[in-house]
Every structure is written in structure tokens, then in C-alpha cells.
Amino acid sequence: MASEIPLVLICGGIPALLLFLWVALWTIGYPLMFIWAVLTSSRKLDKRVTALVERETISKTHFGRDPLSTLRGEYHSSGVKKSGLVYSGVVFGPSHWHLLVAWWGNLIGGRIDILHRVIAAARAEAQQRLREQAQADGWDEVLNVRIDTAEMTPASQPKGVRAVEVFAYGTGVKYG
Amino acid sequence: MTSLLGNMQHVVEGIIVVNTETIAGKMITQNLGVVGGSTVRAKHVGKDIGAFFKNIGGGELKAYTELLEESRSEAIGRMVADAAARGANAIVNVRFATSAVTGGAAELFAYGTAVKVE
Numbered sequence: 001m002a003s004e005i006p007l008v009l010i011c012g013g014i015p016a017l018l019l020f021l022w023v024a025l026w027t028i029g030y031p032l033m034f035i036w037a038v039l040t041s042s043r044k045l046d047k048r049v050t051a052l053v054e055r056e057t058i059s060k061t062h063f064g065r066d067p068l069s070t071l072r073g074e075y076h077s078s079g080v081k082k083s084g085l086v087y088s089g090v091v092f093g094p095s096h097w098h099l100l101v102a103w104w105g106n107l108i109g110g111r112i113d114i115l116h117r118v119i120a121a122a123r124a125e126a127q128q129r130l131r132e133q134a135q136a137d138g139w140d141e142v143l144n145v146r147i148d149t150a151e152m153t154p155a156s157q158p159k160g161v162r163a164v165e166v167f168a169y170g171t172g173v174k175y176g
Numbered sequence: 177m178t179s180l181l182g183n184m185q186h187v188v189e190g191i192i193v194v195n196t197e198t199i200a201g202k203m204i205t206q207n208l209g210v211v212g213g214s215t216v217r218a219k220h221v222g223k224d225i226g227a228f229f230k231n232i233g234g235g236e237l238k239a240y241t242e243l244l245e246e247s248r249s250e251a252i253g254r255m256v257a258d259a260a261a262r263g264a265n266a267i268v269n270v271r272f273a274t275s276a277v278t279g280g281a282a283e284l285f286a287y288g289t290a291v292k293v294e
Contacts, residue, residue, distance in 0.1 A: 033232040041234040048235070072196055080200035085193040085270060087248065091241045095234025118234070125236070144196045150274035150282075161224075161231045165244055165282075169272060171194040 034096055041095035045121060052124050059131040063141075067134055068127060073143040073173065081176035085169065086142055088129035092122035093163030119164065123147060126166040139172030146170065191256050192266040192293070199266060202293040208262045212287035213254025217247040244282060248272070251286040264290035 060066055073080075094102070098114045105112040126147065134142050148167045192199060223239045230237055251272075259267050270288035 033229060037233045044235055083194050083199055089244050091237045093231050093234055093237060096232045098234055148272060161227050163237055169195060171196045
């Protein structure tokens, strides 16, 4: 009978159960996830980079060349029919295995290749999404492209999600 | 990619938004000053926990990508509303700024110069 359960048990029991679940998730779930990360994260990154190259080829075939440029576009100010903002972003993080490898590399010093690869993939992804967005909106070219990077987690908080946000934006133009 | 603005990101209440200093084929006739819009947003805790576990394996965190996409559209929408209130019909030289207030919450700021073009 629900009415016979003392209030104390309800008040204390539910948080305790949640806490227990949380601890269980940490002690059992985390190591499993970590092992999974060790086994799959590098291959996953390689796969994404390979897919990106393919998507880039498709976009470049559609536009006839790379549609993105950092030029301001004064060189063809005549002939432009329409212009407007186009933007895209991606939040991308290294796996905890990559972070461990990077930490190890930090001790030795020098180039930390694994993190470089993660960030490079994130940037390429953001640019590719900008190309795809430009294609969806019907632009012929994207001028004045800027690429911003922002940390999702502030440096003052050492724990939590480790990820960077890459945001790309530019002005799409359409020739008449 | 879905955003508040729909698929056509540049169509916002009839106001032309660009990040170049000039709009090709148009002449700026009046400068109406700096306009901006910002928003701070967070996902709920469930999504945060999900993102944390996703983060262990690395790769894209879709929940956060969406969060930033939505917030950015909202910031742009506010900037455009500001410009519309001043009677502008275009915003040029738009910039974006991001800051992480706390983990999982992001402040997005969009600003530019409201102008009248012909």
C-alpha cells in the first residue's frame, strides 16, 4: 500500500536511488565507454575525414570550384543580383582516449598530432557545412568567410564536456 | 539543417543581412548605427549528461550543435528586430561573438551596422 510507506522513506529513498544509479553509471558505464573509445574513436575520426573529402568533392563539382573565399568581392561588384548571410557551425570534441594520448604527448612536448587532427576535422566539417548550406540556399559563391572557434567549456571549469565549437559564416552572392 | 529562420538563412523580415562592408549592386544612403542581439541558452540536464557520455567517445556533439544553431538564429532575429525598429533595410558587416558563461550554456552575440540602401 502506497499510503503505508513512511514519508521519510520517500523523501530519502528517491534521491538515494538516483545517487546509486549515478554512481553505478560512473563505475560501470565509464570504463566501458572508455574502452569503447579506445577501440573506436580513432577509426571514427578517420572515417569522418574520408567522408568529408568525398562531400567536398561533391560540393566542388556542384559549384565548379571551391565556393568559399575570404575575399570581399569588390572585383565583381557588378553582376551580383542578390546577397545574404550564410552560416553553419559544429561542436566537436576529442574522445577521452585522445585526451589521454595528448596528455602523454604534453609530458614529452612538441607536436600533439592527435588533437591537431581533431580540430582540423572540426574546421573542415564547419566549412563543408557552409558549402552545403550555400548550395541549399542557392548561392553561387560565399565571400568574406570567417571561421570562429569557441570553447564550449570555460577554462575555469576543468571538468565537463571537452569540445570546441567551430562556426563559419560568410556572405552568399548570386550572379544575375 | 533546421533553424528558426528555416532553410533560407538570409531572409529575415525583408532585411538584407551580410558580413561584407557593402552590398553589391546597392548604395548605402544612411548609417543608422550599431545594432546587436544576444541570447544565453542551455540544454536541459538530461542532454548535458548525454553529451558528456558522448564526449567520452569523441566526435560531434549534436545536442550542442543544435543548441548553438538555435541560439544563433535567435540572436540574429533580435539584431534584425533592432534594425527594423530603426527603420533600416539592411545590416552590413555582421560579426559574431561567442562566450561560454558556464559549461553547457552559451552566450551568442551578433552585431552589425544598420543601414539604409537603395
